[in-house]
Amino acid sequence: MPLHTQVDESSQDEGLEVNPVYVRELSCEIPRYRLPAHGVLPRTALQVVRDELILDGNARLNLATFVTTWMEPEAEQLMAECDAKNMIDKDEYPQTAELERRCVNILSSLWNAPAGSQAAGCSTTGSSEACMLGGMALLWRWRARRKAAGLEAARPNLVMGSNVQVCWEKFCRYWQVEPRYVPMVPGRLHLRGAEAAAQCDENTIGVVAIMGSTMEGSYEPVLEISQALDRLQSEQGHDVPVHVDGASGGFVAPFLQPDLEWDFRVPRVASINASGHKYGLVYPGVGWILWRSPDALPDDLVFRVNYLGGEMPTFALNFSRPGAQVAAQYYNFVRLGHEGYRHVQQTCQDIALHLSGAIAKIGPFELLTEGRDLPVFAFKLRDEVTGYSVFDLSERLRTRGWQVPAYTFPADLTEMAVIRIVVRNGFSMDLANLLLEDLRRQVQVLEHHPQTQPPPKIQHKRESFKH
């Protein structure tokens, strides 16, 4: 969450203006940044808060986010019915806990955990928490190995591409692990096996492989990375486990690329996370993490709490958490089944390929990806286009309500500015064609009225979007 700081009230206008039509009370004072002395009627409060939210964007037109922005009414009803359930209270809500258990089991078979391996896992608030737990397990296991061998364990490092999501940077900073980023270069926009292995040494707690990259949607080659680490082990003796960050791909690859070996079929993969609230098709926030076997999850990270009645092993950063999302995840599994998920993801991919193909034909754009891994693709302006930038285009699309992020790539491609489009459930072919029309129109406008200020060199440093 953003960190908020105290507002100097003397510099702000005082209370909220409340439309007299809403007010049924004799007096209605609602200061912005202080608790009102008296309450108001529910209808008044509802109107006031709704009005405050009116400028929020239309989530269905947000092509920036990977997070679910549409669920069907029955799912919404179920979530509303479960709003009061606290996920941690396993004794009071044993059936919600049972649904979580079923979801973990469904995921363990989707991700090909070997039969009898006792793969273990849990739900989280999202992939960031799941990655934090995955990283901690790697760190604890490395420390235990070093301790058992009588070696110092003071300088752990984690190897990953510079394209990782910010949660991995957070993990490294919070747990004082040295991040070893493999930079991106033209033609290699994600981590590959040789480059990953070259960064590893005796202090490497693990390698993170992403399915797929937040930057442009491509899958990192988990099998290739793992085989490079096999060779490293046979040559230098370092046994480095892999964590797969499948925030999006964990719910896409099993349906669209079932033969791709990226999951527990690869013996070096120790753990996998995914966001239920991305291609798992649930509203935020729910994530999942699974470990291949109990060996991959050190026992001293697991807490056994009994003060809510019953005893339950848990591994989480939060204590209380809403149970509605877990119920909704299970609803989706039951509602869609394997074929339903495949159909939803395939439809997204068909739309992504249709869009990327049409965008490539407009003229000024060069595709970085087409949407063949995740239904996500990125494109940039050809080098010869200098009169405007992708940031100008992003801003112009905003005038029609489209939120299409433009951003620069991480090291070593920080000069490259791109636009990324995430196709999610609820973004129809019709909407895609409307977007295409607007894109063509805005390109024409920009070509005939190139931006005069600020110059593109400066503009392309602007950040219109944060991951």
Ligand SMILES: Cc1ncc(COP(=O)(O)O)c(C=O)c1O
């Ligand atoms: C690859 C990857 N990992 C982790 C995350 C963080 O996920 P969450 O938003 O569920 O915390 C994201 C979010 O976009 C992501 O793309």
